Amino acid sequence: MPPDSMVPRVLRRAPGFVGSTLAIARKDALIELRSRSVILSALAFAVLAITIFFFAWDPTAVASIDLAPGVLWVIFTFSGLLGLHRSFGVEQPTRAMDALLAAPVDREAIYLGKLTANLAFVILVQAISLPAVALLYNVPMGAYIWPLVGVVLLASVGLVAVGTLFSSMAVSTRLAELLLPLLALPFFVPVILPAAQATARLMNGRAVSEVSGYISILGAFDVVFLVVCTLLYPYTLEQ
């Protein structure tokens, strides 16, 4: 009989699903905070996008309020992609993924944990870009800030759900950096299209009821793809 000290401690309590999800999310966030690689590139990109749209703009023909939705969604999408690529990339250099898979953690918790970390990162970029655009493009967002935040969050969940799954697949292939945006593009369109439209309408002072259709589509997309991607994630792992 193995000595008592060798009885695995885990027999007394298996890692909980929510607990492991959060632990993985926290670990990813900690790594990003330490290396700051993506957050800095995302912010640099945001500044670049804001500036370029501004310089490419003829103020006599187009009001700044018409420019703002486009700038915002370009920033959100591309910074999202930057973060997604790194999501499973951090597990590659020392094969840390093997250690994760060898642990008694639910595979779905790995997916949702990374999704949570990616979402947090995307929200951070949005929290900085929205006020920046409001300021630099002179678009006061106070009147509709909550519906706007709602639209942005709903869209972000959809983008990150699909993006995290594709990131898991792309990282194991040869053309990883090309494949992620290529695979994700058709899936981003049904999210960005309603989201950008809703953003534009809200900025032009339309009532929330007018954008309810867009919000429903975003909500439906989130539900369907969160569930399906969580279910499909284990199939992206070696069997």
Added chain:
Amino acid sequence: MPQGSFTSHAMTEQSLHATELTRTFGTRRAVNGVSLTLVAGDCLALFGPNGAGKTTLLRMLGGLLRPTSGSAAIEGIPLPGGAEVRARVGLVSHQTMLYDVLTARENVEFSARMYGVENVRDAADDVLTRLGAASFADVRVRALSRGMQQRVSVARAIVHNPSVLLADEPFTGLDSAGASALTGMLAGLRDSGATIIIVTHNLEEALALCTAAAIMREGRFVRLDHAPIPAREEYTALYRELSVDAA
């Protein structure tokens, strides 16, 4: 092929039991009918040329791959047993599986969380001290030498007190100080009742450490010796003969 002398042990004492374990990739048989029985305190050195299937075998036993056919059980739980089996196994390889920007302690604590260990902080402290890594516990892994990193990697692998430790070429890249430190750690684990399988090309160190030795070739064990293992010179000659000759 010499049989083990352990058939008289009761089933419950077997920490690892495999029968005709097979794994195919497409039409290629990476592991072709491996049978093995180990008990607590056994340490098996697994030798063989590259491509013999050693890594695939370990990945199956570690719950990373499903067997195509055959059966295996760890502490009586059949493979693939999911979380139950994985909770009892620790995995070490020549890759550290550590996050470079996190500290040693953070890495080990994360591993403890993933295994559902109750008191994460204490468990990490304890295992880092036992392995002589306490002095650099709060240093980022990136700043550690290869030997220190491997030490942390072992800490990561055993923080949950696994009954089985699978080590895939853990001596790679270690200098002699690092290698003897690792050997000491593994001997300590073996003595406290863990079952260990070490894949290595390092005949000398492994034979000194282990209670059993096997040579794997083209997916099968071509030789399996339980204690007493033949003397080093004899075994070295055997190994050369069995693994080097052209098919």
Added chain:
Amino acid sequence: MKFSKLGVVAVLAVVCVYIRAIFFTPFDALQGPAQKILYVHAPSAWVGLYLAFGLVFITSVLYLWLKDPKLDRVASSSAEVGFVFTSVVLMTGPLWAKPIWGAYWTWDARLTLTLFLWFIYAGYIILRGAIDDFEMRARFSAVLGILGALLVPFIHLSVYFFRTMHPMPVLLKPSAPSMPSDMVITLVSAFFALTLLYAWLLHERYLLATERDAALEGRS
């Protein structure tokens, strides 16, 4: 190149239908000769968007469940053939639209759906090209096939929302609600002929995939 029976029948059918379409079917009163692209465009859309993609979806689900490599080969063959037919749709559409609508492209639901399905097909094929391991390639393709099929209703919905806010170009409906029976016969025959063509190409591509996989496995 050896033609199987199916191949002979398919090619004959296609040739006959298009001879009939060009020489023996009357011109459309409003659209003139350009309208005849319909006989290529509509059946190609049926094959590329519904038949081929539907088969990709079904075989993808079945593959994840049963793990049979044959299912993966059917899926990948259907995807490649579907990609070709969808490309035909995307090429014939603008050729037809320009003289009739005055524009090569509009973001209406059907066109956008077709374009994005084309992107999904392209992604599927490139994904397969980027993976060497058979099993991983089959698994990943199946995941993409399932996700792509689920995407279809969402693309349709999102573009519908966009389109209702946006003025349409002068629109003469490409498929008139009532067509003279001559044209109906040609159109229906074209559907059958292209479906046969798809079946033949699918079969040939499947055989090729089986041979190639066997050769690669034999080598490893």
